[in-house]
Amino acid sequence: MPLACTTAMVIDILATKVGVPANTPGIDTADWEAIGVESLGLAETISTLSLTLGVDLPHEEILTATNVQELVMLVNNQF
Structure with missing residues (x-):
């Protein structure tokens, strides 16, 4: 299970x-x-998360996050 x-x-x-x-x-x-x-x-934050978590994150979708909480939610929805 990914981090x-x-x-x-x-x-x-x-x-x-x-x-x-x-x-x-x-x-x-x-x-x-x-x-x-x-x-x-x-x-830079998205790239670091991608490397840390070992997953490819779709920048277009992730960039729609307007704050930290939304970013966390969108990233975790990728799993």
Whole structure:
């Protein structure tokens, strides 16, 4: 069974790869713009998740996520 995507996993990637402080208020529900994540940062996050989880993630579908919680849901729906 593949590793599941978690909110904590995405927040860690945002902190280490994109530079968003993990303690940003509302980081899990705020939209990408509100926490300073641009398209390149989101693409980096998706690529890192794909490598970490060992699955191919359809970028077009995953990019429709507007926040961390939606991203986690969409990624986990790929399993």
